[in-house]
Amino acid sequence: MGTYYSQKKCPRKEYLKLIVMRKLNYLVVLFVFVGGLFLQSCNKDEVQKVPEAEMQFVINQTDFEFKTLDDSVPMCQDLSMDYVVFELAGTTYTSPIMFANGKFLTKTVKLDAIDGTYALTSFFVYHDNLPVGPDSQDVMIKAAPLPNSTYHDLMVNKLDLEISVEAFEKAEVIIDVLCYEDIFYDAFGFTWFDMNQVRIERQCVFGDICIPDDYLFEGSPYIQSLYADQENGLQTDMPAIMEVKVYKSTELIRTFSNANWDYPGEGSCLEVYYANDEDLAESFTYEVYVLKPNEANGTMEYQLVGTINFDDEVGGITGDDGVVDFVVGDCNLDDVDYQWAY
Template sequence: MMVGLIIVSCNKTTETPATQDVAFKASTATISDFKASTCDNPAPSYALIEIDGAIMQVGIFNLDGQILTNTLKLAPGTHTISMFVLKNDNNTPGVTSDDIEVLATPLTGANYANFVSHSLPFNFTVDAFMKTEVNIDVLCFEAADITNFGFAWFAIDKITVRELCFFGDFCTADYMTYAGTLYAQQANGLRHDMPAIFKVEVYKNNNFVVSYNNESWLGEGAPLCVQYPDFDGTVDNFSFKLYVKVLVGTSFEYKLFHTFTTVDGGQLNYGTDGVLDFVIGDCVPDADLVLPSYLNI
């Protein structure tokens, strides 16, 4: 007698999960540390996030001094985040019309876009069975850098947007040689003492950050105010390179005249009115910074 024995192997197929958990974690010492000293925004109550065209209001909670969002579910794959805002409910839970924006990620093309690693929108990937780290930055008037970890965790650390203002005078006996330049377009025309047309380049730890100039108003009537990001919790060395527009031979161009340095939020040791006044030449002897006369040789 022949006995037929059929053995069926049952191997469980590993299926890709339909969704993965996604959460946002705000890594701060206390809620009040979420905003810097010059930012009057209140503490956040919830997050407003747009992913793949869908806007979600996500609750947040405090755990051991850290702020976390409730868990979201996202399918494995590539997703696009186009809005990330932390908001305060203005003590009216359930009523959104009076809610206050606390922190937000700037859009590409906005003034503060160059202060973040990735302005919105941008893509990120959620991997099946693997943790995903996504990096996103948010800014208030005082700002925060966001670092992500976990399946799609977003952690928030604070940075500060700082500001320095400059105003300058350009004194030269050869002012008539500047005919046809921007100085000739100033309200008082060419003269011995003219408002300086200049730019300031900002460097952090020897890396270029941003550049500002006052050409659009010809240096007249208002200082040039320079904003730059200072990451809290790290030592940042800043350099501010002052270039003034002068004749170099027959070329009208920016020439480096001075470099200021500071560490983190340290103030430049010039003046008490919030504006650093400088002069090239001897026509404003009480300026905060007096630089030697310039000769176009």
């Protein structure tokens, strides 16, 4: 019996050992297979990952004060800067604007780019009209002048700006912009306006103001006013010191004034102008403000004396001289185009 038991015991051990070895082999194969899938997935992720660079612009608002220029320059509009649209290496990007650390910045933009130098070829700043988000109702209020344009030489950080980009790095770039108005598109080098469609309309405005006789004497608010600086001093009938606000529909385009002339309000008519799209029916308004005393406190201020409404290129009424002339007060003048109460 002892011999029989010994003979059966050894084969059973070998059998169990064989089973264990087979299971271990299965586990090794499974581990290698799963590990291969994991490595393949990692390699696949590495292959698909596109190099990205980050860019942020500092918007430097340049003015015309450091150059000698004609008075006809774009006027800054009192509108918020909400977002920018720029073109880098042939790709157009849009980014919101924020104010931080005392400067206007674009939010960081991610670029699909490898190491290298890229040309910034356009940069526009927009005010976002409702509805919220970029659309055709928004207003371009600032822009970087294009190379070879009249205003390009005024810039320091200007187009075509060469920007060095490194993958997985962030670049902060300063760009100079100027206030923008459509009628100055050519000075910015912009060519998307068709000269046969957009026309600059110009008119000259001149006014007289007739004041009561007692305003010529001591205590009169006119004595210390700009009228006293006119070549002939205070008179009962003087050239009006004025502001003319030009509106397209309800949008203020620009304010023109003759107050800063050598002799305020005197020596010439005041030229006003606006851009007229000849393909559209548009309405315009001149609001005429004249410098005169506030009846309540005697303070000299610009007061609305009259409005002139017209369509397209019609402009205000003119006589044979081509000048829009008006009178405020009881001046006995003939053939004036507009007569408004003092």
